[in-house]
Amino acid sequence: MCMSKPYMFLTCHIPGPSSPLDGIDVYLQPLIDDLKRLWIGQLTYDIAKRENFNMRVALMWTINDFPAYGMLSGWGTHGRLACPHCMEKTKAFTLDYGGKASWFDHRMFLPESHVFRRKRNMFRKDKIEKDGPPPKITSREVFRRVRGLSRFPDVGKRIRYHEYGEKHNWIKRSIFWDLPYLKDNLLRHNLDVMHIEKNFFDNILHTVMNVSGKTKDNEKARLDLSVYCKRPEMELQPLPNGKFRKPKAVFSLTSNEAKSVCMWLKELRMPDGYSSNLARCADVNKGKCRGMKSHDGHVFLQRLLPIAFSSLPNNVIKPLTEVSQFFKDLCASTLRMDELVKMDQNMPITLCKLEQVFPPGFFDSMEHLSVHLAYEAMLGGPVQYRWMYPFERFMGDAKRCVKNKAKVEGSIRTAYTLKEANYFLSHYFKNGTLTPTNTRNEVDAASGSHSFALSVFCLPRRHVGNKEYWMKDEELRSAEVHVLINCTEVKPYLEAFLSWANVSEQQSSSYIYANFSEWFKHQVSIIEPTRGASHLRGLARGPERLVKEYHTYFVNGYKFHTHAWTVGKKTYNSGVYVKGVREGGVDDFYGVIKNIYELSYQYVEHENKVRL
Incomplete structure (x- = not known):
């Protein structure tokens, strides 16, 4: 019910002009109190059966983007320990020149006998991989780690615990641990497939099309490449005037090829309602795409990427096509457990193939988190019930209701109150005539039919x-x-x-x-x-x-x-x-x-x- 639009406001809050960060627990305290009371049970009247029953309610999981994941779970999502699945067992490192965390080299997720584990020159320089993947940590084990930490409502500020960022990323004990059943939940917080897919796609698009200022293959990335990898053909070459020449990467398109992709996208026509007008995003003169929304990236990655970048060499386009197919299968409305097991096994191999081509600076937390998406789908089911698309659209509608920009929160509340009143009153009218519906492609089921017809x-x-x-x-x-x-x-x-x-x-x-x-x-x-x-x-x-x-x-x-x-x-x-x-x-x-x-x-x- 909380995923349907009339009731979605019940799961949202309006924090004000600035993000509450760790203080979000203060907003959540009344919700936690209600959930604890509803777990015991509340006497409720069933209007259909005309009788009372004991209603009990439990929290399944939270749906949030990655920064909000840290606010709700208590595990910080910044730095090299950002992954909430790998935790301290991660092998991420900070780039010398780029200065950011990199999740380059995913060989520890491969089977023990995989040939990639023994390659010394295709991944990190002069290194083989003998370690296995990080263990799956249960909710009870996580609770054992955080039960000694402080809750934000108790102290009113963030406490920097000893060895933070080195051996752990805990910033607080989440208020959700006050729920008596949370330590038995298999999946407490969801990784948001929508934002992971969008960020993964953006990195691919801007790097392949060599968009200045957004590509992951910049000068600092080439300097880091010489430190961590053996790829002399891609290293910066000194010139007599003291400057450096950056050789063309095998994974990037030429200027003419990038313009051809934009021209193809400009002329592409999709079915009505399938996607937005992607032609508006293509800049043919500059050979780049800009202004793509999350759903535009969703369509491009899953449907158009293998065609748009088909001119790339096989060792580049094949792993990119595998990424496209992975997200296409993951976003299917029906998931099979045997297929999810294969996806969970194949995604690390796909990332390793990309690591043989792209520089270490390409692999940030979003690329790494894709390794864990199939496992979460095994626990939580189809992503349509666990991603941010419906909430982002709802927040977009709420922002468009703002008429008084000096009182943004009040405008949203007033507009929603009016919509809620209309929805409530529509139950007293025949066919819900007051309830707005999208009828662009809908038809009248009763049109042209009679009591008996073929x-x-x-x-x-x-x-x-x-x-x-x-x-x-x-x-x-x-x-x-x-x-x-x-x-x-x-x-x-x-x-x-x-x-x-x-x-x-x-x-x-x-x-x-x-x-x-x-x-x-x-x-x-x-x-x-x-x-x-x-x-x-x-x-x-x-x-x-x-x-x-x-x-x-x-x-x-x-x-x-x-x-x-x-x-x-x-x-x-x-x-x-x-x-x-x-x-x-x-x-x-x-x-x-x-x-x-x-x-x-x-x-x-x-x-x-x-x-x-």
């Missing part, structure tokens, strides 16, 4: 445009057969026809097209008269020759255009894909919509219509 006439739909068209004999026959074979009530007859005809799978399509409609008309004419039989007989008589033609059609939440209607538009909605029945995609169909027709079947007491 399945092909019951699809909810909506159309735009209207003109008449007389179908030719070949078009009419093709449309009639297509309607018959896609009608659920006709499927038993189709199976009987194929069994009776005894034709091969390769010849079945042409044989159905030539003979099935006449055979079906004969079969329904001799069956016992019933209401369902009368509908089948009307279907067998075929549609009217005069049909209606549309240029736009909405069905199942999707919008479709004819190809001619998409010309000159920024989105492309005329492509279709139909999965075939045979393995390997041999008979999968890819095509373009040229026409959208509405067929009319005049029989019984109703006019039945179907669109093709």
